[in-house]
Amino acid sequence: MIRIENINIEFGEFKALQNINCSINEKDFILILGHNGAGKSTLLDTISGRLTPSSGKIFRNNTDITSLSEAKRARFISRVFQNTHMGSVATMTVAENLAMATLKSKTAGFKKAIHNFPEYIVEETLKPLGLRLEELLQTPIGKLSGGQRQIITIVMATLCEPDILLLDEPTAALDPVSTENLLQFVNKFTKERKMATMMITHDEQRAKFLANRTWVLQKGILKTD
Numbered sequence: 001m002i003r004i005e006n007i008n009i010e011f012g013e014f015k016a017l018q019n020i021n022c023s024i025n026e027k028d029f030i031l032i033l034g035h036n037g038a039g040k041s042t043l044l045d046t047i048s049g050r051l052t053p054s055s056g057k058i059f060r061n062n063t064d065i066t067s068l069s070e071a072k073r074a075r076f077i078s079r080v081f082q083n084t085h086m087g088s089v090a091t092m093t094v095a096e097n098l099a100m101a102t103l104k105s106k107t108a109g110f111k112k113a114i115h116n117f118p119e120y121i122v123e124e125t126l127k128p129l130g131l132r133l134e135e136l137l138q139t140p141i142g143k144l145s146g147g148q149r150q151i152i153t154i155v156m157a158t159l160c161e162p163d164i165l166l167l168d169e170p171t172a173a174l175d176p177v178s179t180e181n182l183l184q185f186v187n188k189f190t191k192e193r194k195m196a197t198m199m200i201t202h203d204e205q206r207a208k209f210l211a212n213r214t215w216v217l218q219k220g221i222l223k224t225d
């Protein structure tokens with residue numbers, strides 16, 4: 001589905017990613033492990049189009065997307081950041097944030113979308129979770145706990161039905177109970193939707209039940225399985 005060929009990312013003299021070759025297939029759940037500064041976020045930034053490689057190519061179903069902008073890739077590649085402030089607007093309600101997410105990668109229709117909350121999310125996603133998030137729809141998202149906000153951010157990221165979901169340490173700021181809830185949610189949610197997922201984590205033991213593949217980055221070099 002996504003194929004990466006001989007990708008290099010350089011920041012000045014520094015080689016952050018070196019000669020990366022890998023493929024992400026449908027329904028894969030890939031854990032990305034590695035020490036601080038190994039290049040994990042840089043790899044996700046390269047796949048999402050946030051960074052442009054100095055050499056190498058990225059293909060989606062054999063189409064070369066190396067020069068496709070991040071905004072255009074957002075229709076099929078969704079990125080969730082460790083810092084949920086980057087994926088949602090704190091002063092807007094949960095419902096408004098979810099409505100806004102239906103517009104992803106489009107620029108028109110913002111005012112209309114904000115009044116058109118996608119009701120199906122309540123029955124299909126929020127209620128089955130059993131975390132009573134549906135009771136918080138009119139609450140500004142900035143008032144939610146870190147775990148609640150992270151779950152809503154992931155739901156938002158998947159409303160455009162991407163082929164692939166990129167999660168950057170989604171449990172980094174969470175306590176053990178919220179971490180467990182979030183991982184269970186991610187497991188159920190991505191498998192039900194048959195969505196390929198790449199997740200950066202520093203907690204392999206807790207997260208490994210989710211994954212069919214584990215990749216390790218060491219100083220910009222990727223070891224795939």
Ligand SMILES: Nc1ncnc2c1ncn2[C@@H]1O[C@H](COP(=O)(O)OP(=O)(O)OP(=O)(O)O)[C@@H](O)[C@H]1O
Pocket residue numbers: 011014016034035036037038039040041042043
């Ligand atoms: N925009 C940039 N300019 C210069 N150097 C950068 C830039 N972005 C990342 N780097 C460097 O590239 C290396 C890889 O960074 P990256 O954020 O991908 O690491 P990481 O594996 O995600 O680390 P962590 O686990 O700490 O989040 C680091 O040495 C970092 O300082």
